[in-house]
Amino acid sequence: MKKQEILKEIKEILIKNKLSLSTAESCTGGLVSSYLTDIDGASAFIFQNFVTYSNDAKMKFLGVLPSTLDVHGAVSEKTAYEMSLGLLKYADCSIATTGILGPTGGSPQKPIGLVYISVGCKGKIKVIKYISKKANTNLRHKIKKDIAKQALKEFLEFIKNTLN
Numbered sequence: 001m002k003k004q005e006i007l008k009e010i011k012e013i014l015i016k017n018k019l020s021l022s023t024a025e026s027c028t029g030g031l032v033s034s035y036l037t038d039i040d041g042a043s044a045f046i047f048q049n050f051v052t053y054s055n056d057a058k059m060k061f062l063g064v065l066p067s068t069l070d071v072h073g074a075v076s077e078k079t080a081y082e083m084s085l086g087l088l089k090y091a092d093c094s095i096a097t098t099g100i101l102g103p104t105g106g107s108p109q110k111p112i113g114l115v116y117i118s119v120g121c122k123g124k125i126k127v128i129k130y131i132s133k134k135a136n137t138n139l140r141h142k143i144k145k146d147i148a149k150q151a152l153k154e155f156l157e158f159i160k161n162t163l164n
Contacts, residue, residue, distance in 0.1 A: 006152045007039050013159055014045040014093065019121065022091035023049040024062055024083045026074065027099035027115055031148040047091040052083070062086030062096075073110070075100055077127045080116035084125045094120040095155045097147060103138040111135065113143055117151045119158040128154050 014021055023033045033049040036042055050061050055074055058064040063086040064079055072078045080098050087094035099115025106112035113135025117128045130150050134142040 001153065003035065003149055003152065006149075006156050007035060010036070010152065010156050010159070011039050011041065011045065013156075013163065015041075017163055019045065019093050019159075020047040020091035021045050021093045021095070022047050022087045023094070024052050024058075024087050024096040025050070026053055026058070026083075026097060027101050028097045028144050028148045028151070029053065031144050032095055032097060032151050035148055035152060050087075058083060058098075063089075074098055075110050075114060075116065077116050077129065080118035080127045081125055084118035084120040084127075088120050088123065088125075092122060093155075093159065094118070094125075095151050097151055099132075099147060101140045101143050102135070103140075112138070115147045115150075117147070117154050119151075119155045121159050121162050124162055126154075126158055130154075 030051045052058045055069050062083050064082040068078050075098050083096035084094040096118040100106050100112055102112030113132035115130050119126050132143045132146045134146040
């Protein structure tokens with residue numbers, strides 16, 4: 001499915017159900033938000049979007065617990081979950097991303113291209129572990145685009161399953 005088709009369907013579902021959406025992005029640096037605001041009429045459903053690149057921002061704006069960051073790290077399922085949980089205080093639905101773009105910073109446990117995508121709606125949250133198909137390129141912009149599109153796909157699938 002093409003990005004524009006995904007965006008169109010997200011818009012239709014959110015407006016039809018009178019739902020708002022907020023995003024919190026770390027590794028994608030606002031690209032998910034940028035894609036969403038490419039949609040004509042996005043102001044009907046977008047409420048508040050954050051780029052929470054630092055741990056301090058994750059704690060301040062989203063309520064990610066310091067203990068979560070200390071024990072699990074910023075790139076973890078638990079952190080992604082808490083990011084979405086924090087977003088659901090602002091809006092009905094959420095998309096959050098936290099990962100490693102590289103070309104440095106990866107490890108065997110957390111390789112370059114690893115991201116945790118968290119999606120939520122109406123109190124339900126799902127976290128997806130995804131490794132970018134572009135990770136082998138070592139090109140941050142390509143990895144970011146892949147992750148951002150995957151986040152939109154995951155969100156669309158989630159709201160279809162949650163709302164139907």
